[in-house]
Amino acid sequence: MSTGFSFISSLLLIACFSHSYAYAEYQSLGKSAEQLSTQAEWNLTITPDGKGLPIGKGSSAQGTKIFAMKCAGCHGPAGIGGSAEPLVGEVGSLTSEYPEKTINSYWPYATTLFDYIRRAMPIDAPFSLSANEVYALCAYLLSEDDIIPIDQELNEENLPQVSMPNRDGFIAIFPDKY
């Protein structure tokens, strides 16, 4: 009886004196993940400064072949005309009557291309491409609209340096304009 009463009392005390009593007492159960955090599979995100890019290289010529084998089924033989949205062309179309948001007309950073292809493409086999193959696909897609020269090999050093045509086309609504 008295045990029960004091148990209730302690709950009331927590309720009265703690601002967010629901969280007043809980056990921290996170495990140290220093080691895990260094592993590649937990460092997939690539930022515009190139951080996270793996070592590798690829050319447009190599990318053309990979694209035909692994991408053209959905994206069309030259990156347009498939069931997926067009990937290339239409640079400068954003202010036209029929704007088209392709990689080369719309995407602000080339690093995003590597990040996205590696994690999500081909859609039936994500993470199946090697780093070199992803660099090659980036080189192929970017060279289609002369964003890089057709003979330029892309690697972890020069991919972040690629200047995308719509780099300054975005206006951040958060946080200032709410």
Add this chain to the structure above:
Amino acid sequence: MIKPTDSRRQFLQKIALGSAFAGTFSLPVWAAQTKLSLSDDLPEWMKTSGKGFSNYGQPSPHEQQVIRWISANPDALGNGVSWTPLHDLQGTITPNGLHYERHHNGVPQIDPTQHTLLVNGLVDKPLSFDVASLLRYPMISRTCFIECGGNSNSGWRTNPIQSKAGYAHGLVSNAEWTGIPVRLLLQEAGIKTDAKWVIAEGADGAALNISIPLEKLLDDALLALYQNGERLRPENGYPMRLVLPGWEGILNVKWLRQLRLSKQPAMTRDETSQYTELQPDGTARQFTFIMEAKSLITSPSLGMMLPDNPGTYQLSGLAWSGRGKITRVEISADGGDTWTDAELHGPILDRAFTRFSLPWHWQGDYSVLQSRATDETGYVQPTRNDLVANRGTYGFFHYNAIVSWEITETGDINHVYGI
């Protein structure tokens, strides 16, 4: 055109009184029960044992038409959406089997014993959490809507789409989510002072990643483990997902595997090439997180018809706002010339569906039904003309204009663009 609430009550009272008198003057009930056997007059299901118990209940087979409408890429069946049939539902809670879906590469079949959540980046000590541990944390429940940023995007087209209400506007659903305040997990790892963003990543076949302002995760974000009382459905993120009340669906990352604190957003595909809104001047709005106030009459709506002319109909619909509570919904039956306040059904919750209704006496004339929501910040749902004037028609995302249903003289219902 719209009868005020008082006249509705009087109308209903008269009907009730009429029925009472009719009962008094008809034959007594027992007089009809003098037959030896009732069996001829009773339905089959009253004359036999019913079915046995079930481990997990299913809707009546007579409700099989109440389904999500799937729209997926034929070359990649896991890339697409399914729409909640808002026009077939009442109340405010979306049943778990009907919650809308947006998947970028299908629904991963995750073994919870093999799933890890990693909190790392700009933290004092990176931490990993397994599902069994997370189930021991203190949890709260929060009823809120989740809406895809691309919901209602057919509204940008030149011609109004002739789809049922839910199959044009049902990339939004409302559920009670139960889980752990995300801030508890971030605080356990120790947030470094230069952390401003968090890159969330899913464990699906797209490893979907997106940047979220840290302040939202410290405010009201949940790591949800339960949906309407049961563990998350696989298509809604099992074993765990983010729920960010009022913010666009893409940020509510399903199958969450990582929260990586950083100084800057990562500029991922889904915050640059997608979920940004191209404007007529060629610039695009980015990081448009809040889903603005919106409402929709779900009944009557396209695909239904008005059987009685004249007749009284209960106009019913849903309103919601990513900024807070709905404070007012007005209804027009004349395409926006005159407006009447609808009744809001409580409890009115912050950033959750609010059901509204209004009885309407239809006289058989051409009508255009509209609803217009206002939220507690004073934001008023825009007309389509105003929205298009501000944004153009190539924004694709964040379409929240007033929806108009045309009622023809024969009681048919079409989707039209109002003012």
